[in-house]
Amino acid sequence: MSEIPHYLREGFITVEELRQVIELPSEERLRRRPVAIPECPQEIPCTPCKEICPTNAVLMENPNAIPIVDYEKCIGCSLCVQICPGLAFFMVHYVGDKARVTMPHELLPVPKVGEEVVLLNRVGEEVGKGKVITVVPREKSKGDTPIITVEMPIELAWDVRAVRVVRE
Amino acid sequence: MRLTEHPVLDFQKKRGRKITIYFEGQPVEAYEGETIVMALHAAGIRVLGYSVHKHRPRGLFCAIGKCSSCLMTVNGIPNVRTCITLVEEGMDIRMQQEKPILPKNAKPPEWREAEKVSGDIVIIGGGPAGLMAAINAADAGAKVILLDENPMLGGQLVKQTHKFFGKREQFAGVRGIKIAEILEEEVRKRENIEIFLETSAIMLLQDGDEKLVVGVRKNKELVEFRGKAVIVATGAMEKMIPFEGNDLPGVYGAGAIQTLMNTYGVKPGDRVLIVGAGNVGLILAYQLIQAGVEVRAIVEAMPKIGGYFVHAAKVRRLGVPILTRHTILRAEGKEKVERAVVAQIDERWRPIPGTEKVFDVDVIALAVGLRPSIELLHQVGCQIKYVPELGGHVVIRDSRMETTIRGIFVAGDSAGIEEATTAMLEGKIAGIAAALEISSASPEWLKEIEKAQKELDEFRAGPFGRKVLEGIKKVVVE
Numbered sequence: 001m002s003e004i005p006h007y008l009r010e011g012f013i014t015v016e017e018l019r020q021v022i023e024l025p026s027e028e029r030l031r032r033r034p035v036a037i038p039e040c041p042q043e044i045p046c047t048p049c050k051e052i053c054p055t056n057a058v059l060m061e062n063p064n065a066i067p068i069v070d071y072e073k074c075i076g077c078s079l080c081v082q083i084c085p086g087l088a089f090f091m092v093h094y095v096g097d098k099a100r101v102t103m104p105h106e107l108l109p110v111p112k113v114g115e116e117v118v119l120l121n122r123v124g125e126e127v128g129k130g131k132v133i134t135v136v137p138r139e140k141s142k143g144d145t146p147i148i149t150v151e152m153p154i155e156l157a158w159d160v161r162a163v164r165v166v167r168e
Numbered sequence: 169m170r171l172t173e174h175p176v177l178d179f180q181k182k183r184g185r186k187i188t189i190y191f192e193g194q195p196v197e198a199y200e201g202e203t204i205v206m207a208l209h210a211a212g213i214r215v216l217g218y219s220v221h222k223h224r225p226r227g228l229f230c231a232i233g234k235c236s237s238c239l240m241t242v243n244g245i246p247n248v249r250t251c252i253t254l255v256e257e258g259m260d261i262r263m264q265q266e267k268p269i270l271p272k273n274a275k276p277p278e279w280r281e282a283e284k285v286s287g288d289i290v291i292i293g294g295g296p297a298g299l300m301a302a303i304n305a306a307d308a309g310a311k312v313i314l315l316d317e318n319p320m321l322g323g324q325l326v327k328q329t330h331k332f333f334g335k336r337e338q339f340a341g342v343r344g345i346k347i348a349e350i351l352e353e354e355v356r357k358r359e360n361i362e363i364f365l366e367t368s369a370i371m372l373l374q375d376g377d378e379k380l381v382v383g384v385r386k387n388k389e390l391v392e393f394r395g396k397a398v399i400v401a402t403g404a405m406e407k408m409i410p411f412e413g414n415d416l417p418g419v420y421g422a423g424a425i426q427t428l429m430n431t432y433g434v435k436p437g438d439r440v441l442i443v444g445a446g447n448v449g450l451i452l453a454y455q456l457i458q459a460g461v462e463v464r465a466i467v468e469a470m471p472k473i474g475g476y477f478v479h480a481a482k483v484r485r486l487g488v489p490i491l492t493r494h495t496i497l498r499a500e501g502k503e504k505v506e507r508a509v510v511a512q513i514d515e516r517w518r519p520i521p522g523t524e525k526v527f528d529v530d531v532i533a534l535a536v537g538l539r540p541s542i543e544l545l546h547q548v549g550c551q552i553k554y555v556p557e558l559g560g561h562v563v564i565r566d567s568r569m570e571t572t573i574r575g576i577f578v579a580g581d582s583a584g585i586e587e588a589t590t591a592m593l594e595g596k597i598a599g600i601a602a603a604l605e606i607s608s609a610s611p612e613w614l615k616e617i618e619k620a621q622k623e624l625d626e627f628r629a630g631p632f633g634r635k636v637l638e639g640i641k642k643v644v645v646e
Contacts (some may be wrong), residue, residue, distance in 0.1 A: 008472040011445075011480035011490040042477045043630040045589075046333040048341035063335060064630030083341045085331035086478030107458060107486075108175045124487025138175075143331060143341050146175075162485040 005041075012122040013039060015158045025071040027094065030157075034076030034093035034102065038067040039161075040086060049080040049089060052142060078102055082136065083143035091149070092157050099157030100133055102149040109165050110135060110146050117163040119152055128156055130163065169210045171433040175458050176329045176343065179433035189259040196261075203319070204250035204261055205231065205238050206432040214417040214504045216240055216250065217263040225503050227417025231424035232324070233317050233368070234405040234541065240264060244271045248387060251427075252366070254319050282382075282390040287313040287362065289602045290381050290393045292369045292544065293401035295323020296588045297580025299351040300595030301399045301602070302361050304616070308600050308609035312361045313393050315383055317368040321355065322348030323403055323580075325588060327426035329458070330451050333476075334589045334627060344588060345430070367391065372398060372544040372576075379575060397575040397602040400545050401595060404538035404559065404581035409443070412498035414534075418505030422452045422535035429459040437531035441508040442466040443496050447475035449535030453483040464527045467494040467510050469517065476632075495519065499532055508532050538585045550576060557639030558584030564643050568601035568617060569594055577602050584643070586636055590627055596620045 007013040018024070021041040029035055036057070038049065043064045050058040050067060057073035058080060060066075081089040081102055091102035111117050111132045119128045130152035138146045152160055171179055184200030191213055198207035205216070205228050215225040216238055229237040233252035242248040243260050246268030250261070289305050291298045294316035302314045320326060328344020339347045355361050364385065371382035381393040406421030408414065418437065420428075422444070428434045440456055442449045445468035453463045463483065471493050473480045480490060493513055500507040512523035539560035546552060551564040551572040562584050569577045579598040580591035597620045603609035604617075628637050 004472045007477055007481075009492050010484070011473055011477070012484040013477070013481065039481065040478055042632075044333060044476050044478075044632060045627045045630050046340060047335050051336045052341075062629065063626055064633075083331075085333050085341055086476060087482050088478040106175050108173055108460075110175075120485055120487070122481065122485050124485055144176075144343060144346075145331070161481075 007041065013041060017041070021066065022068060025092075029071050030092055030094040034078070034091040034100065035071050036069050036074050036076065036078070036080050037090050037092055038069060038080070038088060039090065040067055040088040042066070046085065048083045048085060048143070052079045052083045054079065078136070078147060079142050081147050082141040082145055085143075087145065090161065094154060094157070095151075097154055098151050099154045100149050100151050101157055101160055102147055103161060103163075104145045105148045105163065106145055109167065110137065111148060111163065111165045115165070117150060117165050119150070119156060119160040120162040120164060121159040122161050124162070126164070127159055128152060130160070169212060169435045171429065171435055171459055174433070177345070177430060177433065182433070187255065187257040189255050189261060191261045192263065198255040200255065202255055202432050204240070204242065204253050204255055204259070206428065206434050207255050208250075208261070209428060209436075210434045215263075216417070220266050224415060225417050226415070227504065228420060228424055230406050230421045231427040241268055245274060245387065246270060252318050253387065254366070282392045284392045284394065285313055285362070285364075286394045287311040288395055288606050288608055289313070289397045289399060289599075290379060290395035291315070291399045291401060292372075292381060293323065293403055293580070293582070294318070294321040294363070294365070295401060295403050295580060295591065296325055296347070296351070297582075297591040297595035297598070298323070298399070298401035299355055300592045301401060301579055301599035303351070303354050303358065304596045304599035305399075305603045306358045306360045308603035308613050310360070310603040310606065310608040313364070313395060314355065314361055315364040315367045315369060315381070315393065317366065319366050321352045321363070321365070324423060325351075327423070327430040328588065329430050329455055332589060335623075338589050338592070338623065347588070364391070369402075369544060372400070372548040374548065374573065396606040397577065399577040399579060399598045399602055400582055401578070401580045401591075401598075402541040402544065402582045404540050404585055406534065407537040407539055408534065409536050411496050413500060413505075416499050416501055416505050417503065418501065418530055419499055419532045419534065422448045422533045425452060425531065425533050426455060429461070430455060435459060435461060437529070438462060439464055439527075439529040440531040440533055441496070441510070441527045441529045442533045442535055444468060444535035444537070445470075445473045445475060445480065445490055445492065446535060446537070447479055449533070450475040450479035450483060452533055452535055453488050454479065457483070457486055457488070463488045464529055465510075466490045467496060468492045469495045469513060496532070497524065505530055505532055538581060540582045540584060542582060545571060545576070545578060545582070548573060548576065553643055555584070555639045555642045557635045558643065562643055564645055566646055567621065567644055569598035570601060570605070575602075575605060584636065584639055590624060593620045593624045593627070
C-alpha cells in the first residue's frame with residue numbers, strides 16, 4: 001500500500017509532494033515576473049506544453065517524460081496554461097503582498113475582470129476571496145480554454161487552483 | 169432538462185426544427201436530428217419498457233446501439249433501437265408488450281431486392297479508427313465504402329468535449345468534438361469515399377475472393393456491400409458489473425451520459441454517483457460539472473486512481489470526492505434510481521460492514537471499462553483470443569492490423585481497448601495496409617505505415633502503455 005503515492009490515492013497533490021517531483025521557483029523568481037508551474041507528476045504520452053513554448057522552457061526528454069520548466073527561460077506567456085489538455089499548468093507571480101495565480105477556467109460563468117470570486121484549494125474547499133485581474137476568453141486562447149488570473153493573499157498562492165463565481 | 173448554456177458546446181445552433189412525437193399516445197417535444205430516447209429523456213421519461221418475467225422497469229444503458237435496453241415499438245414496428253433512431257414528426261412510440269408482434273401489413277424486405285454497393289474496401293464503423301482508415305485508404309487510391317449504424321460520423325469523438333493528449337500533430341490539445349468535425353470534413357471531400365449512415369452491418373461473409381457485408385439501413389432496407397477488403401472498426405461496448413438494482417433506469421454506462429449531455433444537450437439528471445476512477449469516470453465527472461450537474465462522488469474499487477492524475481485533480485479541486493477501495497453495493501428506487509449505497513472494501517474485495525454510505529442520486533454512471541465489439545469478426549471466423557489487458561476477447565492480427573483471414577482488417581477499440589489517438593493511428597495503418605493488399609496503393613505508402621507504427625510505439629512507451637503492450641504481445645503475430 002505504501003508504494004502508492006498519496007496523490008493517486010486521493011486525487012490531489014500536496015505542495016510537499018509536488019516539491020518532490022519538480023523544484024519550485026525561488027521567491028526572487030516569483031517576484032520578477034509570472035512563471036509557469038506544471039502540476040503533472042505522471043509519465044503520460046503528452047507534449048503540447050513543450051511544443052507550444054516559444055522559448056523552449058518546457059523540458060521533456062521523450063513524449064512520456066514529466067514536464068520540467070526552466071524557470072529562467074520561462075517568460076510567463078501562459079501559452080502552456082492555455083493549451084494543456086490536462087488543465088495542469090498554472091502561473092504564479094508575487095506582486096507586493098499579493099500573489100497572482102493564472103489558471104484554466106472551463107466553467108460557466110467566466111468571471112469578468114475586476115470581479116470578486118471565491119478561491120478554492122486542491123480539494124475544492126473555500127479558502128478565501130480573490131479578484132480577477134485578467135481574462136483570456138476561449139476565442140483568444142490557444143487551447144480553446146479560457147484562462148483567468150486571480151489576485152489573492154500571497155499565502156494562498158500554493159493552495160488555490162480553482163475559483164467559484166458567485167452571482168446573484 | 170435541455171441544456172441551453174454550456175462552457176464548451178453550443179446547442180442552440182445544433183438543434184433542428186421542433187417537432188412532436190407521441191409516447192404512449194402523449195405528445196412529447198422533440199427536435200429534428202436527435203434520437204428518440206434523447207427526446208424522451210429530455211421530457212423526463214426514463215422507463216422505456218418492462219421486463220417480460222418480473223416486470224422490472226427498463227431504461228437506457230449504452231445509448232450507442234450496442235445493448236438492447238432501449239428497444240421499443242416505433243410506428244408499430246417492434247424492437248427498434250430507439251437510441252440510434254432519429255425522431256420524425258408524428259412518430260408513435262410505445263413500450264413493448266410481452267413478445268412483440270410484427271404487424272401483419274409490415275413485410276420484411278426480400279433478399280433478392282437488396283441494393284448492391286461495390287467498392288474496393290468496406291469499412292465498418294465511422295469512429296476515429298474508421299474515419300482515419302477511410303481517409304488513408306482513399307488517398308492510397310482505393311474506392312472506399314464507409315458505414316456506421318449511428319446517424320452521425322465521428323463515433324465516440326462526438327461526445328468527447330475534453331482536449332486530447334499526445335503530440336500536437338496527432339491533435340493533442342484539440343477537443344474530441346473538433347477532431348470529429350475535422351475528420352468528417354476530410355472524409356466528405358474525398359470523392360472516392362461513399363458514406364452510409366444509420367446502416368448496421370449485421371453479417372460479414374467471405375464470398376470467394378470477395379468480402380460481403382450485409383447491412384440494414386434505417387431498420388428496414390437490406391443493402392449488400394461488396395469489397396476486396398474489409399476493415400472492422402466497430403469500437404467497444406460498456407462493461408457492466410453485478411450489484412443489486414443494476415438494471416434500474418438511471419444506471420447508465422458512462423458513454424450514455426456523455427451522449428445525452430454532450431451530443432444532444434440533454435441533462436442526464438441532477439445528482440450523479442460515478443463508479444470507476446479510470447480516465448472515463450474522471451473525464452465524465454468533469455463534463456457533468458460543466459453541464460451543471462452535481463457529482464456526489466466517484467467510487468473506485470482499486471486502492472488507487474486508475475486514470476491520469478491530472479483528470480482526477482481537475483474534479484477534486486471542484487470538490488468531488490474520490491473514494492478509492494470502495495464499491496457500489498446497490499441501487500435503490502422504485503421505477504428509477506433514487507439512491508446508491510456504497511461501502512469500503514477490504515484487501516480481498518469484500519465490503520466492510522459498517523462502512524456503508526448512502527448517496528441520494530438519480531443517476532449512477534458505470535465507468536468500469538469497455539470490451540471490444542468483435543461480433544462480426546467472430547462470425548466470419550477470425551481467430552480469437554481472450555486478452556484481459558485489451559479488454560476481453562480480441563482477434564489475432566499482424567502489425568498491419570490484418571486478421572487471420574486475408575483481406576479482413578481490424579482497427580481501434582475493436583482491436584483492443586485503448587484511446588482515440590491510438591485508434592486513429594491503427595486506422596491509418598489498416599487503411600493503407602488494405603489498399604496495399606488490393607494493389608491500389610504504390611509501395612511508397614509503406615513508409616506511412618512505418619511512421620504510424622513508430623508513433624504508436626512512442627505513445628505506448630510510458631507506464632500507461634505497459635499493460636496494452638503486454639496484451640499486444642499476445643495477439644500480434646507475423
